[in-house]
Amino acid sequence: MEFLNFVLIFAAGYLVVRRPEREALAFGLAVTSTLLMVLLFLIGTRTSLLPGLNY
């Protein structure tokens, strides 16, 4: 899944550099990548979402 995420980021970056008229699509890919990153982190931390400390 992380592999997919970096593919999305590469696609977004390449579009905005080489095809800036596709900026809207590029930004959409960046947002999608962000949401996927959040999902993967939450999957990895779902058993203790808050930092594991004494509050």
Added chain:
Amino acid sequence: MKREPFFVLLAWAVLLLSVVVLGSAVFVLGFGYGDSPCVLCWAQRTGMTLVALMGVFVLRCGARPRYLGWSVLLAAWGLYMGVRHSAGHVVRDVGQGFSVVLFGAHTYVWSVFVFWMCVILMGVLLLLLPESVRTRALRPLRPLDRVAMWAFLVVVAGNIVQAFASTGPPPYMGQSDPVRFSFKPRYWVWSTEEWAPAPISRRGRWAIERPSLDGLATNPAEAPITTTGTLDVSRRLEVRLPTADSVTDLVYDPASDRFAVTTAHGVYILDGTLERVLRHTVVDPGFSVDMDEFAGAAFLDPHTVLALARNKSYVVLREAERADPVKNYRFFLESFEAFDEVARSRFATVRSKLMYVMSVAYEPDTQSLYTVTVPNQQVHQLVVSRVDRRDMTLSEEFLPVLAQGSAVSLRPGKRSLNELYVTGATAADGRLYAISAAYGLLLTIDLASHALVAAYAVPGADRPTGLALKGEALYIVDEGGAVSVVARPDAGR
């Protein structure tokens, strides 16, 4: 073309983040040294890459508000990720951690620093934002801009290669303990272990409820262990305090023939008959150390009392004849002249870290303070902790075991000593006597062998909160102040 400081600084920032941070992570640590990020590290690296990507967007298309806003949100999420990841490791012993150390800190700590720097840099960039920046037109690119953007793409390409090898395509994802990176496919591990069902929790193992006597079984016949015998109550007394608060512990000092009694925040000194209150105070629980509620007391000498809270915070009070009430205003809520506060701190433990305690006992021969844990929904262990009185530091923690050849044994079924709920303790002659509110048992633990050598049923021991030894008699107090006196089971040993 006019050079605008905003875009010059941004281009350098994208270059720095891409090449130095992300580039070294993948090309040096990854391909060079074989370091593979764990699932949390991958998310943080992705977050940094996305921040750099937003920089590329701004370089190409101008400082549009949504790029700036999304960057701030990414950095905020990145700070949470870094703190969440670091928290579990920064509390370990010095030098310990997870995976690689760079310039004196582990990579997850550097993650917090990087995202923090991103936030600071975003603030600086906003200060430098040109007035005329808001435009839909594409920016004309300078050489520095092109170098930054292409360096970014090269680094992302490197991450694609490493991520494919280390985590695989969907549905595979990163692992908690990744193996060393290799370009050889036979060493690749593609795993779906992170998708395994697991309970969702905010605090995880730190979600520990406060102790309570409610709902505890009280019948000794239902106890997890057989008993050595029964201790009959020979006398009943009553502790009368000038407060309606529940009594939380009782302790006796033979040298001065006096008792100390605690309530949630009060410390009371009574005479040897428990009929007269000689002096008292109420500690301010909110000053400095979080004092929680007192659950145990011990005389350290005839004029010095330690009161221990459930969270293992404590105060040490010394009787004073002419205490300074102004100086003591900060420590106490009542009776500013009765005591001086000598110390206020906490016991730090290891096995007991995720459990509360409801007792403390002092063994003067070894200058040791003993506490006993009460179980909770997450952690079910009976742990005895020993703290050295001289530096108030943990010296030992043990799990009591059943003595070989004793009359005490586990009852059939999955029974355990961990079902006991010790609410009072006292120590003498190398033995720890403890009263369990669960099943109404008086326990005897040999402090040298760590063995539970005896367990006696105490009929009618309802919601006991304290235990004191006076001569050859044990005084068991309940939260209402009623005292049941029983004979010390191994008197004359």
